[in-house]
Amino acid sequence: MPAVALLVFREVLEAALIISIICAATRGVPGRAARVVGGIGLGVAGALLIALGADFIAQLASGAGQDIFNAAVLLLAVLMIGWHVIWMSSHGRELAKHMSSVGSAVKQGSSSLNLLLTVVALAVLREGSEVVLFLFGMSASGISAVQMAGGIALGICGGAALGFALYLGLLHIPINYFFTVTNIMLVLLAAGLASTAAGYLVQSDLLPALGSQIWDTARLLSDDSALGKTLSVLIGYKSAPAGIQLAFYFTTLALLIAGMLWQQRNVMPTSRSSSAAGDTLPKAQP
Amino acid sequence: MKLFSVVAATIGATFVSVAVAADMPEFSLLIKNHVYQPSELKIPAGTKVKLHITNGDTTPEEFESTDFNRESLVLPNRSIVVFIGPLRAGTYGFFGDFHRDTAQGRLIVE
Numbered sequence: 001m002p003a004v005a006l007l008v009f010r011e012v013l014e015a016a017l018i019i020s021i022i023c024a025a026t027r028g029v030p031g032r033a034a035r036v037v038g039g040i041g042l043g044v045a046g047a048l049l050i051a052l053g054a055d056f057i058a059q060l061a062s063g064a065g066q067d068i069f070n071a072a073v074l075l076l077a078v079l080m081i082g083w084h085v086i087w088m089s090s091h092g093r094e095l096a097k098h099m100s101s102v103g104s105a106v107k108q109g110s111s112s113l114n115l116l117l118t119v120v121a122l123a124v125l126r127e128g129s130e131v132v133l134f135l136f137g138m139s140a141s142g143i144s145a146v147q148m149a150g151g152i153a154l155g156i157c158g159g160a161a162l163g164f165a166l167y168l169g170l171l172h173i174p175i176n177y178f179f180t181v182t183n184i185m186l187v188l189l190a191a192g193l194a195s196t197a198a199g200y201l202v203q204s205d206l207l208p209a210l211g212s213q214i215w216d217t218a219r220l221l222s223d224d225s226a227l228g229k230t231l232s233v234l235i236g237y238k239s240a241p242a243g244i245q246l247a248f249y250f251t252t253l254a255l256l257i258a259g260m261l262w263q264q265r266n267v268m269p270t271s272r273s274s275s276a277a278g279d280t281l282p283k284a285q286p
Numbered sequence: 287m288k289l290f291s292v293v294a295a296t297i298g299a300t301f302v303s304v305a306v307a308a309d310m311p312e313f314s315l316l317i318k319n320h321v322y323q324p325s326e327l328k329i330p331a332g333t334k335v336k337l338h339i340t341n342g343d344t345t346p347e348e349f350e351s352t353d354f355n356r357e358s359l360v361l362p363n364r365s366i367v368v369f370i371g372p373l374r375a376g377t378y379g380f381f382g383d384f385h386r387d388t389a390q391g392r393l394i395v396e
Contacts, residue, residue, distance in 0.1 A: 054346075055364070058364065066358060136345070203357075213354075218352060228352075240355045
């Protein structure tokens, strides 16, 4: 049971931290709970499908299928988070000012929010498919159903509790800065996911490492520890990153910050609030 | 929309295929009864190596190392390839994430 609980805990922790950041970032949105629960449900269903198709995926691209799939899921999440934070950078202040009348502003940006909630599904799918394969192996090795169920329950509760603690902590941030902080967290999360994606492509030799250990702090703070894992979600911490991972990290950071600043500069404080979400994205300018 | 095309293009442009050196050293690991064989693998320092990992068990395993930052599923009776390094000299741990109590190994880079 401890083995089951520990593995489930580690996987749930990562997904739970991502979900709690997204829950904070969508604070005040009507119908958010249903969307988050729906995202988790879709993620679980996706995890089962991915686990079933794991062998098929692994054979693709002459054996690199698994790494390409993981990288694609992560980069898709990065794009969705990027889209959302750039949209938010023009609407965040309105949201903070009118927390009570958030509904109408959010409706206009609902496509952006749906993207963000898809990130919930992707996070659950990625971590969940590993859990499913692990549990399949465990059940084949003759562990009792009680031990299995106990381990799963313990792992989920532990991971979810830490995610919930992060969420409650975030709620203490004063409302004036609230969406600024959640936006920064989303940007750092996206940068970390991009760096993880690069790692998958390096391990199947699809990208050059550009230096495989830029630094090595594995003995100081292992990626495997609860703190290391938490920091890896929150700020993209890696104990021994490849150069290309840093390149992905800082490129994502730079592009998203540039996009947010550009969007803030372009936005008209009041009149733009009636336009659709898609139109509030930066226009091409000569 | 434009911005995201730029983002996508920038990320896409970095997906250049990397020529694999013909003389890249290759090594093999076998997972049997949730144990790595051999449990100690010596590889040269400062060189990228190609590592074949075969799962001889009937249950899935995940080859993982937090020391040298690798993570890859190995399904039952399947082999995978993981490229490692170039690493600095030293001893690095790896393990099987699904059977941590038994599946432990060390990569000795010298």
